Amino acid sequence: MFAAYYPERFSGYREALVLRSELRASSAPDRVIAGSDLLEPDVLQPLLDRFAGDQGLSDPRAIATQWSKHYLSRLLISVVIIELRLDRHLPTALDELDIAFDERGIATAFGLTHAGTQSLDNGCARFCSLISAHMTPLIASLARQVRLSPRVLWSNAAGYFEFVVGALAECDDISEWQLSGAREVLKRRWLPDRQRNPFYQPVEYVDTVDNAGQPDIWRCRRMCCMRYLDESLGECGNCPRLKPRRGTEERQAATT
Template sequence: MIPALAPLFIAEFAHYRDVLVLNDDPREGIPLRTLLDPEIFDQVLDRFGAHYAEGDRRGLASIWTKYYFIKLIPPVVAASLVLGHRLPLHLERLQLVLDEQGMPQAFKLPDAGQRWASTPTDPFQRFEDLIEGHLRPFIDGVAGRVRVSPKVLWSNAGNYFEWLLGVLAAGVPHADLGHGHELLAAPTQPDGTRNPLYQPVRYVKVIGQHGLKRQRRVCCVRYLVGGLEYCENCPLPARERRLECALIKSAN
């Protein structure tokens, strides 16, 4: 555990205590630059996919990144928004701890980071290390290995980012989450390019149901893996799901 982050690891966040660690953690880690080597990544995905029948590698990779993002994003974003703590997140400097099934367990950081010397002026400055230093090279690397759309993987990351903001709003009402919401609400980045985390989730009215349904904007394609159904927040209507499955099967 990184001592400066200890105030975060209470109640439902307690299980994140040993997720962000330093290099003195005794668990074996693999450098993330090595993980994205085609041969090594294939081995990890094979280990992970051994528990799934007829696992299409695009679906397997998407599911695996979900486990990756749910480990990485909550403690990193909470550290920034709640504690004002900036962590060293550049992919080239981190190691990933995997369990025997190839599941992400922890990230070894080169140092403990530090509090922001001055408050970031906008969400892209605050989350630059996470987005440009880590998520972009990681997502580009995974997408290139298994030919899954980067939009699917960015959506996986954005889904957990949006979910976390709701958790923090309920559990830490005094926290200023403005930059988190601003990031997800911005269609473009400061340089004018598309913001890949723009509105990953929407809330829609469903006929016959009370309240609004939380729905992803982009499907995670987990249905490509044999034996798995669509997520509860899948954006694809039933007819589109059947058609997409038919097209995929005809192409294989």
């Protein structure tokens, strides 16, 4: 439905947004659930268990944060690309979606009730429904399930939002006007609907020196995703826990 509008670097996301009828027709019945059902512990936990088994993870909090990264990246990257490129408002509330999961418990596609409506607001208000009616209840449910701070999961979501907006800015066929509303989201502490903005400045760009002693820029999360809690995983490359270590490496590289 929207495949032609994805930049080549996001070609793997081209089938992430489809109509609900298409999703039901093309997926095994036991692989598709109603979005609102995802809030039920007895629906969510089997997905986490399948994911943990596939990834070889044992810590519940690390399982949840890693699972959320797959889910949130699939959702946010796709929705942001299509909403901005087509200036369209998509139906993204949990109760407006069906969601397909693969055998690993990873979200693969979101079935929309319709193909969206022309947006009446290019500003950051266009994302309020996605945040309040989809991610807020899902993150609350997931955090409660594994006793993890919701802020960790929001940081995962915000990081993907910032990433895709930055990636779109590098495309020749998207205007600054199209990007302006999304950029505004990253700058505001509060959203137009008076929610505290969970996407406010999720990352920082730090001046560093690479292994060759050349100036470089490091994209650093402001909050750790906690994946390191599972002994099979270390910190991610954007982890703020790496700051002291990177600072030492940078000083050494600069003096050799």
